[in-house]
Amino acid sequence: MKPFAKLSIEKREDVSPIGRIIAIIIALIAAMLISAILIQLANASPLEAFANLFKGAFGNKRAILETLVKSTPLILTGLATVIAFQGKIWSIGQEGQFFLGAIGGYWAYRIFEGLPALILVPIIIVAGIITGGVGGMIAGLLKAYFNVDVIISTVMGNYIIDYLLSFLLSGVGPWREPGSYYQQTAPISGNAYYPILFENSRLHIGFLIAILCSMLVYLILNHTPFGFQLRAFGSNPQAAKFKGININKIIILTMFISGALAGLAGAGELFGVQYRLRPDLSPGYGYTGIIVAMVAGLNPIGVIPAAILFGAIINGSAQMRIATGVPTALTSAIQAIVLLSLLSAQVFTRFRVRRAERVD
Amino acid sequence: MTSLLQTAIIINVLASTVRIATPLLLGALGELVTERSGVMNLGIEGTMLMSSFTAFLVAYHTNSIPLALAAAMLTGALMSLIMAFMASTLKVDQTVTGLSLNLLASGISLFWYRVAFKGTSTESIPTIQTMGTVKIPILGDIPYLGQIFFNQGLLTYLAFIMVPVIAFFLYRTYTGLAIRSLGENPRAVDMKGINVTRLQYLAVLFGGVMSGLAGAFITVGTLVRFLPEITAGRGWLALVIVIAGNWKAGRILLAALLFAFMDAFQLQLQGIGIQLPYQILLAAPYVLAIVVLMANRARSLAPKHLGYPYIREEG
Numbered sequence: 143m144k145p146f147a148k149l150s151i152e153k154r155e156d157v158s159p160i161g162r163i164i165a166i167i168i169a170l171i172a173a174m175l176i177s178a179i180l181i182q183l184a185n186a187s188p189l190e191a192f193a194n195l196f197k198g199a200f201g202n203k204r205a206i207l208e209t210l211v212k213s214t215p216l217i218l219t220g221l222a223t224v225i226a227f228q229g230k231i232w233s234i235g236q237e238g239q240f241f242l243g244a245i246g247g248y249w250a251y252r253i254f255e256g257l258p259a260l261i262l263v264p265i266i267i268v269a270g271i272i273t274g275g276v277g278g279m280i281a282g283l284l285k286a287y288f289n290v291d292v293i294i295s296t297v298m299g300n301y302i303i304d305y306l307l308s309f310l311l312s313g314v315g316p317w318r319e320p321g322s323y324y325q326q327t328a329p330i331s332g333n334a335y336y337p338i339l340f341e342n343s344r345l346h347i348g349f350l351i352a353i354l355c356s357m358l359v360y361l362i363l364n365h366t367p368f369g370f371q372l373r374a375f376g377s378n379p380q381a382a383k384f385k386g387i388n389i390n391k392i393i394i395l396t397m398f399i400s401g402a403l404a405g406l407a408g409a410g411e412l413f414g415v416q417y418r419l420r421p422d423l424s425p426g427y428g429y430t431g432i433i434v435a436m437v438a439g440l441n442p443i444g445v446i447p448a449a450i451l452f453g454a455i456i457n458g459s460a461q462m463r464i465a466t467g468v469p470t471a472l473t474s475a476i477q478a479i480v481l482l483s484l485l486s487a488q489v490f491t492r493f494r495v496r497r498a499e500r501v502d
Numbered sequence: 503m504t505s506l507l508q509t510a511i512i513i514n515v516l517a518s519t520v521r522i523a524t525p526l527l528l529g530a531l532g533e534l535v536t537e538r539s540g541v542m543n544l545g546i547e548g549t550m551l552m553s554s555f556t557a558f559l560v561a562y563h564t565n566s567i568p569l570a571l572a573a574a575m576l577t578g579a580l581m582s583l584i585m586a587f588m589a590s591t592l593k594v595d596q597t598v599t600g601l602s603l604n605l606l607a608s609g610i611s612l613f614w615y616r617v618a619f620k621g622t623s624t625e626s627i628p629t630i631q632t633m634g635t636v637k638i639p640i641l642g643d644i645p646y647l648g649q650i651f652f653n654q655g656l657l658t659y660l661a662f663i664m665v666p667v668i669a670f671f672l673y674r675t676y677t678g679l680a681i682r683s684l685g686e687n688p689r690a691v692d693m694k695g696i697n698v699t700r701l702q703y704l705a706v707l708f709g710g711v712m713s714g715l716a717g718a719f720i721t722v723g724t725l726v727r728f729l730p731e732i733t734a735g736r737g738w739l740a741l742v743i744v745i746a747g748n749w750k751a752g753r754i755l756l757a758a759l760l761f762a763f764m765d766a767f768q769l770q771l772q773g774i775g776i777q778l779p780y781q782i783l784l785a786a787p788y789v790l791a792i793v794v795l796m797a798n799r800a801r802s803l804a805p806k807h808l809g810y811p812y813i814r815e816e817g
Binding site: 180183184185232234284288289290291293294295297298299301302305306308309312314315429432433436467469471472473474475476477478479481482485486488489 | 544584588592593594595597598599601602603605606607608609610612613614615616617620734735738741742745779781782784785788789791792795796799
């Protein structure tokens with residue numbers, strides 16, 4: 143008998159969790175190897191760079207807490223991606239909606255500035271949710287009523303919001319800190335700060351909110367009629383239509399929730415970490431959220447460890463740059479490489495290679 | 503005097519329109535061929551960014567425009583090779599692949615820029631010699647029209663010549679027909695004994711090379727320096743232009759000119775120093791893109807099989 147006489151590739155219906163984990167491990171190893179080449183190109187030692195990356199991310203309690211700080215917005219933008227992608231609604235507006243949430247939060251802060259923290263902070267959170275959500279909803283409305291591709295409308299939206307923020311912070315804009323050379327607002331006052339969870343750290347209440355949100359998204363997706371309809375729409379839009387699911391409603395609501403989660407991330411970053419609205423409030427949290435969601439296999443609970451992994455890479459890269467001179471821009475490259483290798487590795491879990499039965 | 507000045511301004515805006523349309527047109531025409539083969543390459547923003555960077559890098563080190571262009575085309579080909587491999591061979595989701603290409607380009611170009619120009623302060627930004635314009639004899643001397651159309655860079659001429667060339671290729675050649683059929687009904691193409699994967703690779707690679715030239719135009723064609731995210735959404739606009747042009751070369755030309763005119767117009771307004779936040783003018787093309795797509799609800803000519811991997815079912 144010839145062992146590999148004829149191989150056939152067939153599609154697997156269900157992907158086992160073990161298969162998924164193996165795919166992720168393969169992807170991470172591949173990404174590390176490719177990143178090592180890039181680090182070598184930067185004339186640094188890959189081992190030293192990785193060691194410092196790890197030390198910067200998990201070296202001590204302080205580093206770990208800071209990693210959680212960095213992963214907080216990623217949990218939320220990751221969830222924003224999960225809920226949209228579960229319905230195969232390809233939104234990439236998380237970056238823009240992140241800034242919308244920060245803009246909405248700051249707007250509310252300016253109006254209600256004088257109120258005590260106990261009232262002001264919830265108002266800011268709600269404002270961030272609403273502005274981010276409305277931003278997402280606009281893309282949903284455009285898709286539902288004008289059939290405008292969500293990818294394109296959200297990307298265009300990201301650029302438009304970018305210019306909106308640039309205007310708000312410009313010399314002629316309303317929010318520029320008086321007399322400042324930089325595009326930034328004045329620092330916000332202490333009564334608008336998110337409460338801090340651990341003393342001497344920057345880990346704020348937003349982390350708990352993010353964890354809560356991932357449970358909430360899990361419940362929505364798996365235990366509500368809306369969640370069932372969304373996933374049905376995602377797996378087969380035509381069939382969903384015939385089943386009498388109101389597709390427009392699904393798209394609009396999904397995009398609202400997705401935008402709201404991203405907006406929450408933006409408000410949290412502004413009022414929990416940076417305390418000042420600037421164009422660099424996000425080093426690309428919206429885009430990294432897409433990768434977090436993919437690595438998590440679009441599972442809202444899996445988003446948490448995935449976000450911590452990428453939060454660690456972002457946090458550790460600062461230490462890596464200080465110690466070895468490797469530019470922190472490497473982190474964005476690593477993220478994309480993880481995603482590309484994960485997509486490739488998933489092929490092994492989606493298909494199984496088996497020997498075709500021989501007819502003797 | 504005033505009328506002379508006005509004429510000069512109008513000619514300037516129109517000549518800028520033709521120039522600004524160049525990368526949009528190159529990218530959109532390449533994407534047209536790619537999408538006609540059934541592959542949706544959302545990675546052209548990244549492909550353009552990466553190519554504009556390598557063109558800059560090569561021009562900086564060699565001072566040679568031809569080498570810079572070759573590097574950009576090669577980069578475009580490599581980026582789209584990843585796309586083709588993922589989409590056509592591995593049959594991975596094309597949307598996510600395209601997005602990851604954009605992330606890859608934005609990360610690697612910035613990383614590499616920092617590594618290559620380590621230690622250069624913000625005051626001494628590295629610069630290159632750009633391509634310059636080539637005035638076409640006789641035609642370039644026609645009043646007005648000569649200044650608008652025939653006093654441009656080589657890549658601009660190439661972009662405009664490619665419009666009829668690609669239209670002819672897609673509609674009048676055997677390979678073009680096969681590519682179009684691939685986007686509509688890959689099974690039928692497969693049954694005819696044509697290698698689906700090979701043809702898709704060719705179409706995607708062509709799109710990548712065109713995006714590479716588009717990227718090269720942004721740096722060595724016009725700007726003396728490289729900045730992070732220098733493509734600023736032009737790749738995405740090229741995708742919008744393909745949809746707005748309803749997957750036809752001629753209409754794509756019109757759509758590209760429309761977007762370019764908007765941009766040229768806002769540049770002129772900024773130059774005059776009009777009392778309007780310049781961000782509104784800069785955001786205008788992206789707003790226009792959404793409006794154009796709203797008005798373009800019927801996507802009659804979109805390839806039926808666009809974005810779906812072709813999986814051969816045997817038996």
